[in-house]
Amino acid sequence: MNATPTGTAVTSPTRKVGLVTGGGSGIGRATAIEFARTGAAVAVLDIDEDAAAETTEMITKEGGEALSGRVDIGDEDSVRAAIQHTVAAYGGLDYAVNNAGLSSHFRQLDEMTAAEFEQVVHVNLTGTFLCMKYELPLLTGGGAIVNVASNGGVSVIPHAPAYVAAKHGVVGLSKAAAVDYAPAGIRVNALCPGPTRTPGFEKIAAGTPMIETLEAGTPLGRLALPQEAAAAAVWLCSDAASFITGVALSVDGGRLA
Numbered sequence: 001m002n003a004t005p006t007g008t009a010v011t012s013p014t015r016k017v018g019l020v021t022g023g024g025s026g027i028g029r030a031t032a033i034e035f036a037r038t039g040a041a042v043a044v045l046d047i048d049e050d051a052a053a054e055t056t057e058m059i060t061k062e063g064g065e066a067l068s069g070r071v072d073i074g075d076e077d078s079v080r081a082a083i084q085h086t087v088a089a090y091g092g093l094d095y096a097v098n099n100a101g102l103s104s105h106f107r108q109l110d111e112m113t114a115a116e117f118e119q120v121v122h123v124n125l126t127g128t129f130l131c132m133k134y135e136l137p138l139l140t141g142g143g144a145i146v147n148v149a150s151n152g153g154v155s156v157i158p159h160a161p162a163y164v165a166a167k168h169g170v171v172g173l174s175k176a177a178a179v180d181y182a183p184a185g186i187r188v189n190a191l192c193p194g195p196t197r198t199p200g201f202e203k204i205a206a207g208t209p210m211i212e213t214l215e216a217g218t219p220l221g222r223l224a225l226p227q228e229a230a231a232a233a234v235w236l237c238s239d240a241a242s243f244i245t246g247v248a249l250s251v252d253g254g255r256l257a
């Protein structure tokens with residue numbers, strides 16, 4: 001068991017509660033901050049506890065409300081405990097952005113071991129499944145889930161067979177849940193960012209011509225900022241998107257067009 005959310009919670013019956021996995025960096029951090037700006041209380045969960053706590057500090061400095069905790073989305077006990085702790089602290093759950101993911105092992109399929117393949121699929125796909133499994137029963141007042149997939153969830157990123165397979169799975173899982181839980185008033189969507197300048201992405205791109213190449217292939221002529229993906233995630237959760245469920249929304253500057 002490795003979920004140790006920290007922070008002070010003040011419950012209020014009207015305030016919305018959001019949860020973000022992978023909230024310690026990049027798109028997850030930007031989403032947590034954006035959620036808090038809408039007035040929601042936010043649980044920032046990450047395998048890197050210190051990074052999650054940093055995000056919480058950024059939110060509380062702006063006057064928002066947040067708690068942080070450690071979760072490994074690939075570990076069922078950890079997911080169950082972190083989500084239970086969030087609900088114990090805030091009294092419910094309205095939105096979840098399942099954003100944590102693993103981008104690694106970029107190589108041709110026949111050069112990949114089965115263990116590498118399974119690791120990428122386990123964290124990205126099974127991890128998203130585990131989060132949804134414990135979030136869905138808590139969304140008793142309706143609510144919304146956004147699963148962060150990728151352009152690789154609806155098209156192909158070369159030399160990333162496990163990631164592409166896993167992210168296609170995340171899109172499929174999101175659509176399946178959207179249909180099954182629509183009668184309960186719960187909306188489920190997938191967000192499909194194109195290349196986005198997060199710390200995780202910058203690490204992969206460092207020392208390569210990747211950024212220039214990707215910019216050249218993006219109609220808007222640049223890569224996304226984490227805040228641009230976050231704005232779409234928070235919008236998909238909001239009442240402004242009340243009739244949108246089961247979609248895979250690209251935030252990619254026109255790349256897939």
Ligand code: NAD
Nearest residue numbers: 022024025026027047072073100101150195196198200201
């Ligand atoms: P990032 O590396 O900047 O941040 C990812 C965060 O997730 C980190 O804080 C990390 O500690 C956390 N994390 C990793 N494994 C975890 C686990 N098992 N349990 C809990 N937390 C874990 O990444 P990012 O670029 O912001 O990516 C966020 C999501 O967006 C991922 O699902 C990624 O696949 C997807 N995405 C990113 C891009 C991009 O170009 N940045 C494009 C498409 C999709």
